[in-house]
Amino acid sequence: MAIYLDNAATSYPKPDIVMDKMYYFMKNIGATAGRGAYKSEIESDRLVYNCRNNLCKLFNFDRPSNVVFTYNITESLNLAINGILKNGDHVIISSLEHNSVTRPLKILEKTKNIQISKVPCNTYGLTNPNDIENLIRTNTKLIIFTHASNVIGTIQPIKQIGKIARKNNILFLVDSAQTAGAYPIDIKEYNIDLLAFTGHKSLLGPTGTGGLIINCDAEIKALKAGGTGVDSKYPYQPEYLPNKFESGTLNVVGIVGLSEGVNYINNIGISSIREKEQILTEYALKTLKEIPNIIIYGPKSADKIVGVISFNIEGIPCDEVGFQLDKTYNIMVRVGFHCAPTAHRIIGTYNTGCVRIGIGYFNTKSDIDILTESLVELSKT
Ligand SMILES: Cc1ncc(COP(=O)(O)O)c(C=O)c1O
Structure with missing residues (x-):
């Protein structure tokens, strides 16, 4: 799926x-x-x-x-x-x-x-x-x-x-x-x-x-x-x-x-939507951290962010990560530069770009688990 x-x-x-x-x-x-x-x-x-x-x-x-x-x-x-x-x-x-x-x-x-x-x-x-x-x-x-x-x-x-x-x-x-x-x-x-x-x-x-x-x-x-x-x-x-x-x-x-x-x-209710997405974002921050060689950008606390998390895996270009996630694991993420060049300068990805996940109301913990398992496998190749 x-x-x-x-x-x-x-x-x-x-x-x-x-x-x-x-x-x-x-x-x-x-x-x-x-x-x-x-x-x-x-x-x-x-x-x-x-x-x-x-x-x-x-x-x-x-x-x-x-x-x-x-x-x-x-x-x-x-x-x-x-x-x-x-x-x-x-x-x-x-x-x-x-x-x-x-x-x-x-x-x-x-x-x-x-x-x-x-x-x-x-x-x-x-x-x-x-x-x-x-x-x-x-x-x-x-x-x-x-x-x-x-x-x-x-x-x-x-x-x-x-x-x-x-x-x-x-x-x-x-x-x-x-x-x-x-x-x-x-x-x-x-x-x-x-x-x-x-x-x-x-x-x-x-x-x-x-x-x-x-x-x-x-x-x-x-x-x-x-x-x-x-x-x-x-x-x-x-x-x-x-x-x-x-x-x-x-x-x-x-x-x-x-x-x-x-x-x-x-x-x-907008507060319930926020609560659900915040829980999932906190979960994603926690699980993604366990991927070998991952660099996660931005705050590591879900109360400071919406469901947007950018990262790189050292040694693998971000477009390769996106390509493999799509081709091998059927997971859609955004890679590269995200139309905000100064933000990339601030986090140090102006030359490399990064992988971005955007968590939505209909995502589940299982989506995050499958993403994490796929990235663990990818990071070992
Ligand atoms: C912060 C921000 N501003 C503006 C835009 C532009 O949105 P739209 O393409 O819907 O005009 C985006 C979309 O990527 C965005 O994330």
């Missing part, structure tokens, strides 16, 4: 209800949302609105129209970054950011003279929030933090950072790609102004879904303009939410699936 341990890339499997409701929608409803007044169209509208509501419930937010859908978190981050930053603004980011944050910023550094400061962290990816205060300048517009590293899983002190951002009147944008659906997030309590999320990872939805939750009145320029289904004769893009940022036909079938994924999480 195949074992999937690449949930940090995308979650698999999805709950049956996600597929069932998408199929039902495609077969029986199939209409666009926000563009007509017939029954199926109104039902599509309702389903999209339900998804906004389910997300509000998960993240403790109360303005469903401020939940803007995108196609993935990369688009959400590009929207927030490009929509907010103006010539000469200063941005503070973590040292663990994904390329979906750093690449848009590098473009703006060239085109708009944006200044970027990175908050240092130690080799375990632990950040001291006080270091942020020291980096604040008069022109600091935005603080961007990944909630948890996609390379070593380290959870960042989002609550403390949110406090600092609010105290200094700086906008706070959180990349929740590795935490939404896996770890509790409270938009209000953490003073998050902009929460970017992706639908296909721990939120258990399909690819092609994501969004940005806007909890501020900051001026944000839209990335695109076009049809919104309303105010058709108005020559400009409507200024109200969510239409301002949702030009073009929505991925309704994807949103239906995402809605069911989020509903599934809400029914179980």
